[in-house]
Amino acid sequence: MVQVSEAQVLDALKSVIDPERGRDIVGLGMLSGLVVRDGHVAFSIEVDPKRGAQAEPVRHAAEKAVEAIPGVLSVTAVLTAHRAAPAGQAAPQQGHGHGHAHGAGEQKAMVPGVKAIVAVASGKGGVGKSTTAVNLALGLAANGQRVGLLDADIYGPSMPRMLGIAGRPGSPDGRRLEPMENYGIKVMSMGFLVAEDTPMIWRGPMVMSALQQMLRDVNWGELDVLVVDMPPGTGDAQLTMAQSVPLAGAVIVSTPQDIALLDARKGLNMFRRVDVPVLGIVENMSYFCCPNCGHRTDIFSHGGAKREAEQLGMEFLGEIPLHLSIRETSDQGQPIVVSQPDSEHAKAYRRIAARVWEKISGATGPSRAAPRIVVQ
Numbered sequence: 026m027v028q029v030s031e032a033q034v035l036d037a038l039k040s041v042i043d044p045e046r047g048r049d050i051v052g053l054g055m056l057s058g059l060v061v062r063d064g065h066v067a068f069s070i071e072v073d074p075k076r077g078a079q080a081e082p083v084r085h086a087a088e089k090a091v092e093a094i095p096g097v098l099s100v101t102a103v104l105t106a107h108r109a110a111p112a113g114q115a116a117p118q119q120g121h122g123h124g125h126a127h128g129a130g131e132q133k134a135m136v137p138g139v140k141a142i143v144a145v146a147s148g149k150g151g152v153g154k155s156t157t158a159v160n161l162a163l164g165l166a167a168n169g170q171r172v173g174l175l176d177a178d179i180y181g182p183s184m185p186r187m188l189g190i191a192g193r194p195g196s197p198d199g200r201r202l203e204p205m206e207n208y209g210i211k212v213m214s215m216g217f218l219v220a221e222d223t224p225m226i227w228r229g230p231m232v233m234s235a236l237q238q239m240l241r242d243v244n245w246g247e248l249d250v251l252v253v254d255m256p257p258g259t260g261d262a263q264l265t266m267a268q269s270v271p272l273a274g275a276v277i278v279s280t281p282q283d284i285a286l287l288d289a290r291k292g293l294n295m296f297r298r299v300d301v302p303v304l305g306i307v308e309n310m311s312y313f314c315c316p317n318c319g320h321r322t323d324i325f326s327h328g329g330a331k332r333e334a335e336q337l338g339m340e341f342l343g344e345i346p347l348h349l350s351i352r353e354t355s356d357q358g359q360p361i362v363v364s365q366p367d368s369e370h371a372k373a374y375r376r377i378a379a380r381v382w383e384k385i386s387g388a389t390g391p392s393r394a395a396p397r398i399v400v401q
């Protein structure tokens with residue numbers, strides 16, 4: 026295989042001229058987060074936020090220039106809206122009339138029109154975080170809230186599949202993306218923006234810019250709740266999210282054995298460190314429900330999560346069994362809350378959604394970043 030070096034990529038990018046300033050993007054210092062690995066290249070290009078999608082031709086030209094290097098297998102270039110103003114100064118999105126971060130620290134820019142943002146997180150992968158996020162979002166919608174779902178799991182976006190949505194988001198004004206929609210909720214996912222076979226190679230700064238774009242450069246409209254399906258784990262992406270957005274709170278998804286192994290505590294501690302209230306814990310795959318006879322088996326010493334949650338000072342929001350229909354419905358793009366709304370499982374998700382809503386809509390008082398929420 027032909028090896029591609031960073032120097033080669035930089036050389037190629039020196040041929041890309043920013044038309045606005047008449048110089049190459051490398052010389053202008055617009056490039057950041059360059060990663061070259063096994064022929065796969067990824068980088069971000071910082072542009073003034075005012076330019077937004079007008080800088081798309083620059084991104085496109087940069088991609089083309091790198092693609093032309095022999096040995097390059099894929100190129101992922103992302104535009105970063107570089108925000109020079111320190112947080113708290115007159116950034117355009119700040120304080121859109123709905124609530125501010127009132128914490129002792131810096132103000133966090135609200136997303137215009139979005140009343141509350143709830144993160145769904147887990148200490149590790151594979152515990153059913155995305156399944157919970159999608160059913161929670163649909164449960165909130167079924168309970169009457171206006172809901173958006175942001176798939177922040179940029180390494181393995183699953184929402185296009187889970188919600189049965191194909192295609193690419195449009196941008197009628199050429200500046201902001203329109204979210205996709207299904208089952209009455211608005212959805213944005215990196216899966217809509219990047220070809221399925223493109224490997225995702227991200228480094229810290231790129232993760233941040235991708236998340237910021239999906240959060241702020243999307244026309245979410247008026248939402249009561251934006252549910253964010255976080256990437257698994259407790260790394261950069263979670264911290265960025267937690268630090269740069271006034272989260273109303275976080276829901277931690279955990280399996281019984283994961284609780285026992287303390288993985289859930291990592292998630293909990295991370296949010297506590299950045300001063301985001303943890304709304305509670307959902308125990309997923311809590312017990313096994315035989316799809317044929319309905320017989321229930323507690324395969325993982327069920328009940329431990331509730332006890333642990335209490336010990337950790339967290340609310341236990343509910344338990345979801347391991348059930349074939351939960352997996353099958355998500356795999357088919359028809360999550361159980363919409364495809365089998367009268368099932369016990371759908372009801373369990375709706376109860377969790379109702380409790381989450383109760384907690385965030387009642388989140389007033391002198392505490393930190395709790396957004397002011399008007400229940401309509």
Ligand SMILES: Nc1ncnc2c1ncn2[C@@H]1O[C@H](COP(=O)(O)OP(=O)(O)OP(=O)(O)O)[C@@H](O)[C@H]1O
Pocket residue numbers: 147149150151152153154155156157178181183257309310345346347348349351352353355356
């Ligand atoms: N309660 C459940 N019953 C049956 N299957 C489930 C349940 N919850 C999740 N699954 C299945 O487990 C698998 C992993 O779930 P999911 O993708 O939601 O996990 P995740 O924590 O988001 O994973 P990742 O960390 O890989 O993103 C999926 O196939 C999903 O359909």
